[in-house]
Amino acid sequence: MIDIYKITKEEIQGLSGEDFENLVLAWYEAIGLSAMKTPKTGDYGADVIVESHVGKIAIQCKRQTATVGIKAVQEIFAATRKYGANSAKIITSSGFSANAVELAKHCGVELINGEMFWESFILPVQNDEFIIKEKKRYIDELNKLEAKANEYNEFMIALSDEYDRYKDNILDMVIEHVNPYITDFNKKILELNSMIASTNTNSELSGIKTNIGNLNESINVNKTDVSNELHRIKKVMNFAIAVSIISVITSIALYII
Numbered sequence: 241m242i243d244i245y246k247i248t249k250e251e252i253q254g255l256s257g258e259d260f261e262n263l264v265l266a267w268y269e270a271i272g273l274s275a276m277k278t279p280k281t282g283d284y285g286a287d288v289i290v291e292s293h294v295g296k297i298a299i300q301c302k303r304q305t306a307t308v309g310i311k312a313v314q315e316i317f318a319a320t321r322k323y324g325a326n327s328a329k330i331i332t333s334s335g336f337s338a339n340a341v342e343l344a345k346h347c348g349v350e351l352i353n354g355e356m357f358w359e360s361f362i363l364p365v366q367n368d369e370f371i372i373k374e375k376k377r378y379i380d381e382l383n384k385l386e387a388k389a390n391e392y393n394e395f396m397i398a399l400s401d402e403y404d405r406y407k408d409n410i411l412d413m414v415i416e417h418v419n420p421y422i423t424d425f426n427k428k429i430l431e432l433n434s435m436i437a438s439t440n441t442n443s444e445l446s447g448i449k450t451n452i453g454n455l456n457e458s459i460n461v462n463k464t465d466v467s468n469e470l471h472r473i474k475k476v477m478n479f480a481i482a483v484s485i486i487s488v489i490t491s492i493a494l495y496i497i
Contacts, residue, residue, distance in 0.1 A: 242266050245366050249358050252333055253305075260303030261287045264331055267361055272376040284322040285315030293382075294430055295326030302332035308351075310339040317347045331357055381452055382429055 242259060244266040255263065261277060265288050268275040274291040278284075290297040300316040302308050308330060316328045328347075330336075333354040336344075344351050352361070432451055 244270055244362065247362065249362075252303075252354075252358065252362070255303050255333075257301070257303050260333065261301040263362075264288055264299060264301050267365065270365055272379045278323075284319045285312075286319035286323055286325075286328075289323055289325070294434060296324060297327050297329060298323050298325035299329045299331060302330060302334070304332065304334050307335045307337045308332045308340055309337050310343050313340050313343045313347060313349050313351075317349055331361075333357070378432075378452060382432055385452070386429055 242255075242262045244263060247263065252260070252263065258280075265275050265277060268288070268290050276289055278286050278289060285300055286298040287301040288299040290299065298316060298319045300312055300319070302312060312330050316330055319325070320328045327350065329350040329352060330344075331352040335353045336351050341351060343349075428451075435451075
């Protein structure tokens with residue numbers, strides 16, 4: 241069992257290939273992301289697949305002392321197509337050849353060498369477990385914010401019942417009013433998730449907390465704004481109905497007279 245919070249730099253160099261994969265898997269799980277290993281055989285060049293709010297990440301893990309060559313870049317690039325990944329990484333305990341670095345630039349493959357893996361991945365987790373826990377908490381809060389944003393869709397469905405006779409006109413007006421908010425919320429949630437994944441200091445966490453609070457407040461304020469707009473539309477439609485009824489009654493009265 242790999243303990244990401246206690247493993248040393250020297251111990252990483254002594255890991256088996258499978259244990260190194262487990263270490264990479266443990267790191268992504270530690271920061272609150274969903275990750276899984278691919279089959280031992282027929283993995284198509286990817287060892288770990290990570291699910292995030294911005295899409296899938298295909299990762300090839302190389303626990304070795306020799307430099308990683310160009311073949312690994314070719315394999316993980318192909319694996320992104322196989323697994324429908326948005327991005328690809330190679331994480332190694334050693335380094336990369338010049339050809340591998342050059343090809344990776346053209347393919348958009350991120351290369352993480354042994355020193356970078358220790359300094360930027362493992363060490364920050366070991367130095368401050370609190371930050372990792374906070375990241376998980378913020379991800380939970382973002383999920384709640386997404387649920388709040390989805391309330392708009394439920395709000396729209398409820399309207400179709402209340403204003404069935406006038407839904408063509410009213411729903412078009414409401415959709416035009418609400419859609420910009422929903423688009424903006426989803427964009428901000430994706431941005432915050434990206435910030436969370438790259439955060440490693442308390443000051444950065446404080447900034448994320450402020451952004452989440454502002455987004456939460458914005459959702460509540462904009463929902464009130466939408467409610468007020470719908471109330472105004474309802475009053476206009478009720479007035480139009482009243483005018484139409486009066487017009488009909490007047491016409492009938494004039495006809496009788």
